[in-house]
Amino acid sequence: MSDAPAPRTAFLENGLKILVQEVHTAPLASVWCWYKVGSRDEMPGRTGVSHWVEHMNFKGTTNIPREKVKGIIEEFGGSWNGYTWIDQTTYLETATRDALDRMLFIEAERMSNGLYDPAECESEQTVIISELQGGENDPEQLLEIEVNAAAFKAHPYGHPTIGWLGDLQRMTRDDLYGHYRRYYVPNNATLVIVGDVDPDEAIARVRHHFGAAVPGIVPVRTLSAEPAQLGERRVAVRKEGTTAYLKVAYHAPAATDEDFFPMLVADAVLTGAKGLNLWSSFRTPPPQRSARLYRTLVEGRLASAVSGSLMPTADPYLYTISVTAREGTSREALERAAFAELDRMAREGITAEELEKARNQLRARLVFENDSVTNIAHQLGYFETIASADLFLSIGDRIRRVARERVAEAAARVLRPTNRTVGWFEPVPADGGDDEGEASAGPAAGVRGRP
Amino acid sequence: MTTDAQLGLSPVRHRFENGATVIAKPSHVAPAVAVSVSARAGSAADPPGFDGASHFLASVIDRGTESRSGDELAELLDSRGVSLTVSAMRHTFVVSCICLTEDFSTILALVADVIRNPSLPEADIATRRGEIVTAIRQDQDNPAMVAVEEQLAQLYPGGHPYGRRVKGTLETVGRIDRRILRGVHDARFTPAGLVVVAVGDVEPARVVEETGQVFGDWRGDPVVPIAVPSPPPVTGRRQSVYPMMNKSQADIAYGFNTIARRDPAYYAFSLMNNALGQYAMGGRLGDNIRERQGMAYYVFSAFEPNLGEGPLVIRAGVNPANVDRTIAAIDNEVRRMADRGLTAEELAASKRYLIGSMPRMLETNAGIAAFLLSCEQFGLGTDHDTRLPALLGAVTLDEANALARRFLVPERATVTIAGPYAQRGA
Numbered sequence: 094m095s096d097a098p099a100p101r102t103a104f105l106e107n108g109l110k111i112l113v114q115e116v117h118t119a120p121l122a123s124v125w126c127w128y129k130v131g132s133r134d135e136m137p138g139r140t141g142v143s144h145w146v147e148h149m150n151f152k153g154t155t156n157i158p159r160e161k162v163k164g165i166i167e168e169f170g171g172s173w174n175g176y177t178w179i180d181q182t183t184y185l186e187t188a189t190r191d192a193l194d195r196m197l198f199i200e201a202e203r204m205s206n207g208l209y210d211p212a213e214c215e216s217e218q219t220v221i222i223s224e225l226q227g228g229e230n231d232p233e234q235l236l237e238i239e240v241n242a243a244a245f246k247a248h249p250y251g252h253p254t255i256g257w258l259g260d261l262q263r264m265t266r267d268d269l270y271g272h273y274r275r276y277y278v279p280n281n282a283t284l285v286i287v288g289d290v291d292p293d294e295a296i297a298r299v300r301h302h303f304g305a306a307v308p309g310i311v312p313v314r315t316l317s318a319e320p321a322q323l324g325e326r327r328v329a330v331r332k333e334g335t336t337a338y339l340k341v342a343y344h345a346p347a348a349t350d351e352d353f354f355p356m357l358v359a360d361a362v363l364t365g366a367k368g369l370n371l372w373s374s375f376r377t378p379p380p381q382r383s384a385r386l387y388r389t390l391v392e393g394r395l396a397s398a399v400s401g402s403l404m405p406t407a408d409p410y411l412y413t414i415s416v417t418a419r420e421g422t423s424r425e426a427l428e429r430a431a432f433a434e435l436d437r438m439a440r441e442g443i444t445a446e447e448l449e450k451a452r453n454q455l456r457a458r459l460v461f462e463n464d465s466v467t468n469i470a471h472q473l474g475y476f477e478t479i480a481s482a483d484l485f486l487s488i489g490d491r492i493r494r495v496a497r498e499r500v501a502e503a504a505a506r507v508l509r510p511t512n513r514t515v516g517w518f519e520p521v522p523a524d525g526g527d528d529e530g531e532a533s534a535g536p537a538a539g540v541r542g543r544p
Numbered sequence: 545m546t547t548d549a550q551l552g553l554s555p556v557r558h559r560f561e562n563g564a565t566v567i568a569k570p571s572h573v574a575p576a577v578a579v580s581v582s583a584r585a586g587s588a589a590d591p592p593g594f595d596g597a598s599h600f601l602a603s604v605i606d607r608g609t610e611s612r613s614g615d616e617l618a619e620l621l622d623s624r625g626v627s628l629t630v631s632a633m634r635h636t637f638v639v640s641c642i643c644l645t646e647d648f649s650t651i652l653a654l655v656a657d658v659i660r661n662p663s664l665p666e667a668d669i670a671t672r673r674g675e676i677v678t679a680i681r682q683d684q685d686n687p688a689m690v691a692v693e694e695q696l697a698q699l700y701p702g703g704h705p706y707g708r709r710v711k712g713t714l715e716t717v718g719r720i721d722r723r724i725l726r727g728v729h730d731a732r733f734t735p736a737g738l739v740v741v742a743v744g745d746v747e748p749a750r751v752v753e754e755t756g757q758v759f760g761d762w763r764g765d766p767v768v769p770i771a772v773p774s775p776p777p778v779t780g781r782r783q784s785v786y787p788m789m790n791k792s793q794a795d796i797a798y799g800f801n802t803i804a805r806r807d808p809a810y811y812a813f814s815l816m817n818n819a820l821g822q823y824a825m826g827g828r829l830g831d832n833i834r835e836r837q838g839m840a841y842y843v844f845s846a847f848e849p850n851l852g853e854g855p856l857v858i859r860a861g862v863n864p865a866n867v868d869r870t871i872a873a874i875d876n877e878v879r880r881m882a883d884r885g886l887t888a889e890e891l892a893a894s895k896r897y898l899i900g901s902m903p904r905m906l907e908t909n910a911g912i913a914a915f916l917l918s919c920e921q922f923g924l925g926t927d928h929d930t931r932l933p934a935l936l937g938a939v940t941l942d943e944a945n946a947l948a949r950r951f952l953v954p955e956r957a958t959v960t961i962a963g964p965y966a967q968r969g970a
Contacts, residue, residue: 118571118572118573119906119907164823167823167893170897170899170900170902170904187904188900189903216836216837219839220840223793223863224841226793229791229792229793230791230792232685334685334790335681335685336682365622365627377629378629380622381622382627383619383622384622391671392671397679398675417678419675420677421674449623450622453625454623455625456644457576457625457643458625460575461576464573464908464909464910466907520685
């Protein structure tokens with residue numbers, strides 16, 4: 094497999110890093126502006142500030158007044174969006190190539206001239222709380238928040254990106270604006286342009302729009318290294334519901350750790366290869382019919398779904414197995430079967446045939462997940478933010494070089510019982526009864542059905 | 545620079561003697577091919593009393609064929625990084641995937657085998673039944689799903705194919721057995737009406753030839769068209785609440801039945817809907833409910849015409865304390881659109897957006913394949929991408945506003961609410 098071509102790299106004097114890649118398959122361009130700030134950079138009491146700031150950065154700037162935001166990119170047929178996660182915040186526009194200047198103008202405005210109107214800050218608070226409560230409607234999201242919080246006791250990866258409700262209710266406009274000014278400076282950003290563009294011209298236009306942006310003193314990321322976990326941790330969410338869910342999270346290697354790619358192969362063998370694109374990979378289900386956990390849990394009639402997640406991150410994050418218990422399944426039996434497979438991986442590693450299959454899967458996924466200017470631009474910026482764009486460019490080679498022994502060694506280090514946090518969503522009957530001791534994943538008698 | 549998008553897609557379309565159609569579009573963006581195969585099956589054709597049969601068939605059709613075991617299929621797919629997505633929609637049953645170019649022949653033959661010769665193993669039927677039961681139970685705990693399913697059940701009552709749940713119910717799924725699944729396959733999977741679409745790094749001549757090799761000798765009678773009656777007219781406003789007090793947020797669905805996809809008014813309706821509830825994060829609804837009042841993380845309107853008259857459903861997720869205010873705001877926007885219509889600027893903006901977004905929509909192999917399949921399903925022609933800008937461009941303000949007056953009547957809205965909400969006075 095040939096690895097992705099290297100993008101053109103440039104810097105402005107103010108520290109802004111620019112990555113430009115020509116792709117001429119469609120008359121489109123995708124612009125992403127990445128900031129090295131995410132929920133890991135938030136102090137207690139200010140959780141969720143990065144995400145709220147992201148929302149505010151769609152609410153108008155000095156030169157794009159609030160009423161002009163609507164339609165500013167749509168008139169080019171374009172789409173725009175943004176997201177915040179643990180290591181990063183990013184904004185994107187994808188539109189026809191003639192909109193390149195407009196896209197750069199929007200991002201330059203967003204970097205320096207956000208309005209942060211107090212009334213808009215207040216109005217957005219309820220939107221974000223609505224987003225949080227919408228997530229709470231999903232038992233799996235509730236469980237994930239509990240598991241992550243239990244897995245991390247020192248590192249800020251433990252709190253949810255959307256923040257804790259109490260913090261969202263107390264945060265002020267000044268908190269938001271202070272965060273914005275601290276982190277939204279050119280020397281903390283990477284601008285990525287991919288598409289039907291001329292690199293020289295694109296860089297010149299970036300200079301035009303961003304050249305006057307004033308650099309700042311970027312706060313040094315304080316690292317609270319997560320202490321080694323010394324024993325299994327357990328959490329349970331007990332709430333009215335219909336279905337039981339299991340999550341098992343292991344502390345996992347960071348993207349630059351030598352164990353990362355071997356663990357990616359181990360995950361492919363356990364649950365099928367997902368690829369590495371946070372923006373697009375989830376849109377195509379993994380090839381997992383012959384994966385070990387799928388065969389044991391789903392074909393074994395214990396679960397209706399199983400998935401694995403190992404995302405590339407700046408610091409060590411989590412390798413998480415998520416399981417939807419099948420109606421009527423014993424929770425103990427499901428857990429026992431899942432741990433048997435995970436322990437076997439830690440003990441025995443993988444076979445040569447499994448290594449070959451995992452490599453093939455990952456090779457195919459890398460092709461599939463880089464099929465648009467938007468997806469390519471995402472990957473360049475994402476990896477630049479957590480490590481370097483070079484890491485993205487070398488993924489194919491790194492996967493090719495993974496040896497069986499390295500998978501076994503990495504799995505033995507990661508998939509230890511003492512390194513895991515186990516979480517259950519235990520559905521409680523609708524009448525408020527307590528099914529303590531009830532170990533079936535199915536609905537207890539008395540669950541109220543809908544008409 | 546010349547691009548495919550400027551020239552139009554210009555796919556190759558070929559119909560075989562047995563009635564099967566293949567559509568091929570080369571694209572060399574990546575060494576990959578998107579493949580979709582569609583049969584004229586779907587939940588609208590579920591046998592009476594067996595709602596969910598097509599969905600059930602979708603879960604089991606690729607678990608073994610007459611010549612390959614489920615394990616063999618799994619190995620063939622997994623070793624190439626391919627996962628089949630099998631979907632039963634209202635009128636179509638689609639098997640789709642993306643594969644590397646080097647695997648195209650193998651995967652096309654495998655998909656053909658799955659479509660033509662599924663063995664429907666009893667053991668897999670039992671396994672998949674448990675998964676479907678779990679999925680239905682998950683849906684019952686999902687306010688968004690409850691609000692929408694109840695909305696459709698009310699808009700399309702009396703066993704109408706668009707009102708039935710695609711997954712079926714716990715009761716009907718419990719009744720579906722191998723005989724029923726085999727019956728659905730025998731009745732609905734025939735070469736006449738089959739559509740194969742391949743977009744990617746493979747030449748059309750090869751696609752046509754290889755499709756002929758794997759489907760050309762298939763024989764069968766044309767399928768019986770699925771009758772889709774007009775839903776009964778809605779004469780008054782309806783509002784139903786489905787309390788789910790274990791949840792944090794309430795989901796609102798607010799809808800009307802509308803027109804069929806082939807209705808000439810489709811393009812005007814699309815533009816009107818875009819301005820109402822889509823343009824720039826939710827159109828007028830987003831401006832009011834999310835941007836000005838800060839009540840919802842999501843609010844939008846979805847217009848889903850089909851072979852029959854489909855719905856327009858406005859959706860919002862809100863704090864239970866804001867349910868009444870949100871419904872009042874939706875009423876206001878719907879009434880304002882009906883009474884005063886779109887402005888010329890709004891219509892022009894939506895036209896620019898929908899026309900301008902076509903290169904994005906048609907950028908990836910999978911995006912092109914989905915577009916071409918839809919064109920074939922609705923008989924729009926292989927040149928629809930080149931005609932679409934003119935069709936949208938020709939829509940007049942009067943046409944769009946007449947549709948708003950005719951369909952957007954709050955007094956005839958169907959409102960369903962699921963979540964931690966108790967209706968006042970109820």
